[in-house]
Amino acid sequence: MKGVAEIGFVGAGAMGSALIRGLVSRGRMDPGKIAVSDLKEEALEALERDVGPFKVSPTRELPAMASFLVLAVKPGEVASALEDLAPAMGPHHLLVSIAAGVPTGFLEARLPQGVRVVRAMPNAACLLASGCTALAKGTKATAQDMERASRVFGAVGEVVEVEEKHMDAVTAVSGSGPAYVFLFAEALMEGAARMGLPWNVARILVKSTLMGAARMLKESQEHPAVLKERVCSPGGTTLAGLFALEKGGFRGLVLQAIEEATRRGRELSSELR
Numbered sequence: 001m002k003g004v005a006e007i008g009f010v011g012a013g014a015m016g017s018a019l020i021r022g023l024v025s026r027g028r029m030d031p032g033k034i035a036v037s038d039l040k041e042e043a044l045e046a047l048e049r050d051v052g053p054f055k056v057s058p059t060r061e062l063p064a065m066a067s068f069l070v071l072a073v074k075p076g077e078v079a080s081a082l083e084d085l086a087p088a089m090g091p092h093h094l095l096v097s098i099a100a101g102v103p104t105g106f107l108e109a110r111l112p113q114g115v116r117v118v119r120a121m122p123n124a125a126c127l128l129a130s131g132c133t134a135l136a137k138g139t140k141a142t143a144q145d146m147e148r149a150s151r152v153f154g155a156v157g158e159v160v161e162v163e164e165k166h167m168d169a170v171t172a173v174s175g176s177g178p179a180y181v182f183l184f185a186e187a188l189m190e191g192a193a194r195m196g197l198p199w200n201v202a203r204i205l206v207k208s209t210l211m212g213a214a215r216m217l218k219e220s221q222e223h224p225a226v227l228k229e230r231v232c233s234p235g236g237t238t239l240a241g242l243f244a245l246e247k248g249g250f251r252g253l254v255l256q257a258i259e260e261a262t263r264r265g266r267e268l269s270s271e272l273r
């Protein structure tokens with residue numbers, strides 16, 4: 001059975017299966033080269049309907065099937081999954097964990113000496129292959145390990161590499177970020193309705209405005225301040241709206257939100273240690 005798969009996934013829930021779907025739909029991996037363990041039979045069946053047949057294995061046997069493992073269980077389930085994996089692991093294994101807030105030190109301490117560990121922080125938009133993931137090396141991981149991890153997460157969005165000390169800030173920005181945008185969208189819709197626009201019109205306008213602005217931001221090389229200036233005529237409506245946002249402390253509030261979320265991430269990680 002040894003080495004029969006190119007990659008093994010521990011957990012085929014929302015994120016594990018999104019990664020597998022991304023790898024298969026982009027033609028980066030044949031489903032037959034993927035081994036998966038999950039406690040839920042239904043999760044495996046649903047995934048198989050989408051991507052075709054892959055190898056199924058109990059968690060404790062996965063390390064014998066693949067030397068590259070992705071740990072995609074909830075943070076609270078990590079310790080027990082590692083108990084199953086550790087006895088069959090050694091220095092030829094690379095484990096990439098996506099468990100939010102779980103430091104590489106926590107993983108390395110529960111695995112045999114020499115196992116290479118990479119920590120990944122994907123975000124919810126990876127479920128639509130439009131996400132972003134930050135990767136951080138554990139103490140033994142190599143540049144080649146980071147490249148392998150990048151290829152997997154590159155199937156569901158952008159990938160950046162950071163030092164692990166920045167992972168809490170990453171979580172605060174790209175992990176929590178979609179929720180800030182949803183709050184902003186909700187407020188824009190409410191503002192539109194307050195000015196008398198029907199709700200269905202408000203929803204269409206706000207969604208496409210956010211999508212359009214996001215695309216302009218992504219495709220342009222310009223700083224957002226430059227893009228902002230381009231839609232502001234002197235004495236015009238946009239500057240009047242921006243004035244109200246700045247007067248109400250919008251920019252300062254966003255900075256504070258990132259600081260608070262980073263602080264909370266640090267607190268949660270240190271509780272785990």
Ligand SMILES: NC(=O)c1ccc[n+]([C@@H]2O[C@H](COP(=O)([O-])OP(=O)(O)OC[C@H]3O[C@@H](n4cnc5c(N)ncnc54)[C@H](OP(=O)(O)O)[C@@H]3O)[C@@H](O)[C@H]2O)c1
Pocket residue numbers: 010011012013014015016037038039040043059072073074075077080081084098099100101121122123124125175
């Ligand atoms: N979803 C996101 O947007 C997102 C974003 C960033 C990071 N993450 C991280 O991704 C990880 C997975 O999140 P998720 O949303 O995909 O969770 P999920 O949908 O609950 O998926 C986890 C799956 O793993 C299974 N599982 C638990 N213990 C296992 C074990 N020992 N062996 C094999 N399978 C096991 C679970 O089964 P049971 O339900 O039966 O326990 C479940 O089906 C989390 O650590 C989370 O922090 C998720």
